[in-house]
């Protein structure tokens with residue numbers, strides 16, 4: 001049974017090895033991030049309007065559409081209950097949605113990034129609403145994230161997973177609390193499948209790693225244990241140099257490496273490259289003061305690098321307790337570092353329902369990846 005309100009949360013990701021190889025069907029190793037997440041609030045409306053709030057993308061006001069303008073007649077492939085292979089990306093629908101988004105707003109200018117994010121939402125909404133038996137006729141949505149957006153840490157995948165989960169819940173395709181393992185498995189597969197469609201809107205031809213990591217996540221697994229026990233700095237350096245040789249490096253990422261190397265720490269670029277984020281691995285034996293000093297040096301460099309200290313293995317997608325009283329205004333205006341608190345994500349496990357399955361996945365997209 002569908003409720004009137006959901007708060008969803010999904011993690012960002014870091015790719016440790018193989019970010020470009022995975023696009024060509026080779027193996028990558030990736031992990032979900034702890035505490036760097038996207039949060040989405042879904043509220044039912046019955047007035048036939050969709051309201052989308054994306055303040056992190058700089059949208060000053062909500063975007064509003066009547067649900068009646070959506071091209072449901074172009075939906076031809078809603079195979080939500082079938083196997084993933086049956087779900088094809090619908091180009092005709094996507095182009096129509098894009099034109100609705102770019103024509104539609106008389107009260108504010110919407111830039112390209114905002115248009116793509118809005119199209120992603122409308123694409124999933126139109127596909128999933130078609131054929132659904134639900135009392136939701138319209139909804140208000142607000143998405144917030146404490147991830148850097150467009151920097152290689154999977155903000156788009158966590159956005160996609162939040163949208164897919166909220167819509168699948170609202171339209172009754174899945175239902176919390178995912179009580180038994182079978183429900184767990186089915187719901188997470190469906191979320192991942194639809195998040196992948198969203199990633200296609202955002203990325204074109206994604207490998208599917210990012211949305212899988214944001215869906216499945218994993219139990220906490222600290223970078224310290226990981227780097228100590230299995231891999232040494234040489235691997236990390238080699239990964240970085242190989243990516244540089246592909247031409248996806250950036251001088252500022254080399255600068256991060258240079259500063260961290262002064263403290264005997266190893267760094268590589270992560271994600272697509274060409275800018276974005278580098279990841280520095282911190283061994284168990286590195287004292288806290290040393291970490292603070294590296295961060296200070298990175299901040300103080302002419303590039304003013306921003307540092308996020310985290311571990312690998314955050315929870316996968318979760319549906320948070322709907323009794324939490326956070327309202328739209330509070331959610332919209334919250335500082336990024338307060339999102340976990342105001343949504344209740346910081347409360348104990350018994351208050352949240354989380355989907356987590358950890359395994360080596362031979363993906364439906366053709367690539368193999370290990371989720372840490």
Ligand SMILES: Nc1ncnc2c1ncn2[C@@H]1O[C@H](COP(=O)(O)OP(=O)(O)OP(=O)(O)O)[C@@H](O)[C@H]1O
Nearest residue numbers: 056113117145149150151152153154155156159271
């Ligand atoms: N909090 C958010 N609010 C609205 N849209 C978001 C949000 N986070 C991500 N997005 C969408 O995802 C896009 C960023 O995707 P992009 O692939 O460029 O970066 P990334 O996912 O952070 O990096 P990578 O894919 O390399 O890991 C944004 O332009 C927007 O469309």
Ligand SMILES: C[C@@](O)(CCO)CC(=O)[O-]
Nearest residue numbers: 019206207208209271272
């Ligand atoms: C660079 C790439 O690994 C995305 C990183 O976010 C490509 C992909 O997996 O689609």
